[in-house]
Amino acid sequence: MRLPAEAADEAARGLLGWRLTANGVTVRLTEVEAYSGLGTDPASHAHRGPTNRNAVMFGPAGRLYVYQIYGMYNCLNVVCGEEGVAAAVLLRAGEVVDGVDRARERRPTVKADRDLAAGPGKLTQVLGLDRSAYGTSVVDGTGPLTITPPPAPIPEELIESGPRVGVTSAHDLPWRFWIKDDPTVSAYRRHVPRRRTGTPAHGG
DNA sequence: GGGCCGATCAAG
DNA sequence: TTGATCGGCCCA
Numbered sequence: 001m002r003l004p005a006e007a008a009d010e011a012a013r014g015l016l017g018w019r020l021t022a023n024g025v026t027v028r029l030t031e032v033e034a035y036s037g038l039g040t041d042p043a044s045h046a047h048r049g050p051t052n053r054n055a056v057m058f059g060p061a062g063r064l065y066v067y068q069i070y071g072m073y074n075c076l077n078v079v080c081g082e083e084g085v086a087a088a089v090l091l092r093a094g095e096v097v098d099g100v101d102r103a104r105e106r107r108p109t110v111k112a113d114r115d116l117a118a119g120p121g122k123l124t125q126v127l128g129l130d131r132s133a134y135g136t137s138v139v140d141g142t143g144p145l146t147i148t149p150p151p152a153p154i155p156e157e158l159i160e161s162g163p164r165v166g167v168t169s170a171h172d173l174p175w176r177f178w179i180k181d182d183p184t185v186s187a188y189r190r191h192v193p194r195r196r197t198g199t200p201a202h203g204g
Numbered sequence: 205g206g207g208c209c210g211a212t213c214a215a216g
Numbered sequence: 217t218t219g220a221t222c223g224g225c226c227c228a
Contacts, residue, residue, distance in 0.1 A: 205227105205228085206226105206227090206228085207225105207226090207227090207228105208224105208225095208226090208227105209222105209223105209224100209225100210222105210223100210224095212220105213219105213220095214218100214219100214220100215217100215218090215219095216217080216218085
């Protein structure tokens with residue numbers, strides 16, 4: 001894979017099937033999302049320009065952008081694109097292929113193995129990672145998370161795409177990618193704006 | 205300095 | 217469908 005050279009969506013597709021290893025657990029990546037950089041993608045955390053939080057996105061490719069969400073979960077992104085572009089791939093879900101015991105210790109409430117890493121917060125939890133991994137490299141072996149390519153690339157016809165999850169803008173952009181029919185892919189939920197008064201949320 | 209809300213998850 | 221829980225970012 002040519003992480004630095006590729007646009008966010010190409011890097012995202014290319015990462016499907018890769019193995020993520022950290023703290024005794026290995027996950028096969030089954031779902032990702034692409035986020036483009038400054039000015040081009042309103043859903044990207046880098047959209048409004050560099051801040052203390054997103055600074056790593058503006059640096060070289062192959063480093064981890066970790067952010068906390070909803071006060072209690074962390075999400076993993078791999079920075080891609082040329083330095084200064086600030087694009088990244090959100091690692092959304094995967095299948096635990098090694099270290100299932102340790103994974104279950106970290107997520108004691110889970111029932112089926114396929115749910116161990118079936119979402120971005122879950123994936124981070126299972127790998128035993130948090131914001132302390134911010135800025136570390138996944139490509140030079142110095143960081144807690146390492147990535148290795150699949151035995152064979154995922155065939156094009158097994159890759160599906162659609163709108164990103166929980167994203168309020170750019171719903172026309174099919175920048176969520178997943179492996180067709182894989183049971184570990186997170187359930188898609190269309191973004192629903194927080195409702196002020198008693199308007200029914202269902203219908204249609 | 206204050207207020208709002210999010211690239212989520214699990215339980216009812 | 218909803219509560220948990222808090223940092224980042226906008227506005228004043």
